[in-house]
Amino acid sequence: MASTSRSPRRHPIRVLIAKPGLDGHDRGAKVVARALRDAGMEVIYAGLRQTPEEIVRAALEEDVDLIGLSILSGAHMTLFPKVLALLKKNRAGNVPVFAGGIIPDEDARRLRRAGIRAIFGPGASLEEIVTTAQKLARAHS
Amino acid sequence: MKGSGKLPPAARAVVEGDRRALARAISAVENGDPSADAILSAIYPRTRSIPVVGFTGPLGVGKSSLINALVSLLRARGRTVAVIAVDPSSPFSGGSVLGDRIRFEGRADDDGVFFRSMASRGAAGGVAAATLEASRLLDAAGFDLVLVETVGSGQVDVAIREIASTSVVVLVPHLGDEVQTLKAGLFEIADVFCVNKSDLPGADLAKRDLAEFVALGSTEGRWSPPIVGTSTLETKGVDELWTAVEAHESYLDASGERRAGERRRLASEIVGLVRDRVGQELTARLEGDPSLRGLLDRVVARSLDPRAAADRLRPSARPSR
Numbered sequence: 001m002a003s004t005s006r007s008p009r010r011h012p013i014r015v016l017i018a019k020p021g022l023d024g025h026d027r028g029a030k031v032v033a034r035a036l037r038d039a040g041m042e043v044i045y046a047g048l049r050q051t052p053e054e055i056v057r058a059a060l061e062e063d064v065d066l067i068g069l070s071i072l073s074g075a076h077m078t079l080f081p082k083v084l085a086l087l088k089k090n091r092a093g094n095v096p097v098f099a100g101g102i103i104p105d106e107d108a109r110r111l112r113r114a115g116i117r118a119i120f121g122p123g124a125s126l127e128e129i130v131t132t133a134q135k136l137a138r139a140h141s
Numbered sequence: 142m143k144g145s146g147k148l149p150p151a152a153r154a155v156v157e158g159d160r161r162a163l164a165r166a167i168s169a170v171e172n173g174d175p176s177a178d179a180i181l182s183a184i185y186p187r188t189r190s191i192p193v194v195g196f197t198g199p200l201g202v203g204k205s206s207l208i209n210a211l212v213s214l215l216r217a218r219g220r221t222v223a224v225i226a227v228d229p230s231s232p233f234s235g236g237s238v239l240g241d242r243i244r245f246e247g248r249a250d251d252d253g254v255f256f257r258s259m260a261s262r263g264a265a266g267g268v269a270a271a272t273l274e275a276s277r278l279l280d281a282a283g284f285d286l287v288l289v290e291t292v293g294s295g296q297v298d299v300a301i302r303e304i305a306s307t308s309v310v311v312l313v314p315h316l317g318d319e320v321q322t323l324k325a326g327l328f329e330i331a332d333v334f335c336v337n338k339s340d341l342p343g344a345d346l347a348k349r350d351l352a353e354f355v356a357l358g359s360t361e362g363r364w365s366p367p368i369v370g371t372s373t374l375e376t377k378g379v380d381e382l383w384t385a386v387e388a389h390e391s392y393l394d395a396s397g398e399r400r401a402g403e404r405r406r407l408a409s410e411i412v413g414l415v416r417d418r419v420g421q422e423l424t425a426r427l428e429g430d431p432s433l434r435g436l437l438d439r440v441v442a443r444s445l446d447p448r449a450a451a452d453r454l455r456p457s458a459r460p461s462r
Contacts, residue, residue: 011172012235012260037236042260045240053249058242061256063164091161 013137015066018046018055020083023073028100028122032068035126036133052082060090065137071101076111084115096136100124151176152183156281160255163282167257170278171271181274184281190403192286192390193276195305196335197267197327200293202313203337205244206373207382208288212247212254214379215286221253223279226290227268230260237261241290255279266300267291273304273410296326303406306399307389309333309382312351314343322354331366333385339370339378364392423454 017033019026026048033043044062046055059067067087069080080099087093099111100120108119118132154162169177196204208224215222226241239258247254257275264270268291276287291301301308310331322328334355336347351368359365367385371378393399426433436453439445 011168012230012237012262014168033238037231037238038234040235042230042237042239042258044242044258045238047240047243051249057249058256060161061164062239062242062258063168 013041013066013134014044014062014064015041015068015133015137016044016046016055016059016062016064017068017070018050018058019048019070020050020052020055020079021071021073021075022049023071024048025072026070028072029068029070031126032070032100032129035130036068039130039134041133041137052079052086055083056086056090056092059087059095060092064095065140066133067095067097068133069097069099069101071099071103074102076101076103077107080111080116081114094140096140098129098133098136100129148183149179152180152281155180155184155278156187156283158252158283160252163255163278164257166278167259167271167275170274171259171262171269177274181277184278188277188280190306190399191280191284192307192386193289193305194286194386195289195291195301195308196311197291197294197298197301197308197330198311198335199295199313199316202293202311203373204290204293204311205241207311207335207337207371207379208241208290209244209246210371210373210376210379211288211383212245214383216247216251216253220285221283223255223257223276223282223284223287224290225257225259225272225275225279225287227259227261227272227292229292230262232263235262255282255284261292264300265298267294267298268300268304276304294327296324299326299330302330303409306393306402307332307386309335309386311335311337312347313338314341314347316347318350322350323357328354332364332389333382334366334368335382336368336370338372338374340372340375344370364389364396364398419456 015036017029019029033045036043044058044064046058069083071079084097087095096117098118099116103119103121111119117136120129148156151162151166155166166180169180196208198204205226212222212224228237228239228241230237237260239260242256242258245256247256259269259272259275261269268289272289276289279287289301289305291298308330310327312334314336334351336344336351348368348370355366355368369378369382369385371382393402427437428434436450440447440450
């Protein structure tokens with residue numbers, strides 16, 4: 001019943017933006033949140049220092065179509081797979097997750113293989129992020 | 142839950158406490174999804190009219206922090222709590238940033254709390270069209286009470302009154318002199334006044350002004366809104382605030398006003414639903430149905446006025462002469 005219960009009528013895309021881990025730089029996450037808002041999405045902004053458990057819980061309660069994770073601390077190789085595993089455990093493995101931050105190419109490749117659907121580095125344009133987010137969410141809902 | 146076997150599966154999952162199903166049912170209501178009708182009507186007999194406590198007041202007075210503090214207090218007392226936090230949708234893009242979750246510090250493994258952010262999606266008055274029915278779903282899911290945080294409100298955003306059994310109006314020091322308290326709107330709906338950030342200078346003056354306002358309108362035997370000072374910075378007054386809310390809830394039971402208030406709210410809900418349905422149907426028919434298109438043509442041609450046309454369209458209207 002995951003994706004069939006929605007009517008064909010378009011509702012605003014609901015997206016969770018969260019920063020897992022301990023770094024305190026949320027400017028990038030806020031800029032992306034604002035761009036997604038301006039593209040007509042409902043952005044649930046969970047803010048800094050979220051544990052994977054808190055992120056997945058928020059995603060489930062808020063019934064989001066999409067999750068965006070921002071990270072600059074370097075802990076992505078432990079935190080991202082944990083988010084993906086918890087989603088799966090809660091029968092929500094179909095909710096697409098994208099990420100942004102400082103993520104080396106080799107790590108990005110491995111994370112994509114692990115199930116992160118898109119990864120944006122510091123050079124990514126907002127337009128690119130918004131278009132990708134829309135595509136991922138529409139394919140899910 | 143006894144007898145939940147007869148319910149349709151999506152409704153059964155809600156009353157059995159499946160959080161994912163609950164979240165999806167709320168989305169269905171928000172999206173006007175046809176599946177919402179069956180869920181809402183199936184769960185309605187199971188709702189218990191639990192306390193719904195609304196928190197309203199201007200932008201930035203600390204409603205989210207206050208609710209976070211209250212959730213901790215209520216969880217410590219063993220009560221289960223659901224929160225609906227409403228933020229505005231952009232009138233330009235339709236998008237929204239729902240940021241009230243930032244203040245929420247509930248434990249990730251605590252099933253006694255459910256937090257849902259909600260965009261206003263064009264509704265005026267400080268809540269979303271789906272807020273009332275979402276709180277009903279939370280009632281059916283077994284929560285002891287619902288806390289609703291409104292959009293940072295202006296003077297006339299009083300729609301929370303149609304949803305909440307207790308409305309807390311949250312203010313801060315230095316919002317204006319005592320004449321502000323006499324103005325119509327926000328101050329009229331308060332069952333409890335909360336002066337938050339009362340660690341700031343001016344808090345005593347704000348409370349005094351409010352006390353004067355309350356005294357002007359007080360009638361023997363009727364509820365008179367208490368004024369509570371709180372500070373979420375120093376976590377002061379949160380106990381007192383909840384005591385005031387509970388006192389109002391007890392008053393509602395003792396005075397019979399809970400039933401009367403609920404009756405009034407349900408009547409207004411039914412009227413609202415009929416207005417929506419009749420409105421949508423008529424809008425479609427005025428252009429689609431040839432005889433009604435003729436009526437509209439006559440109004441456009443000035444041979445009939447809009448009020449006379451409306452009279453003819455009322456369900457109880459007699460055939461036109």
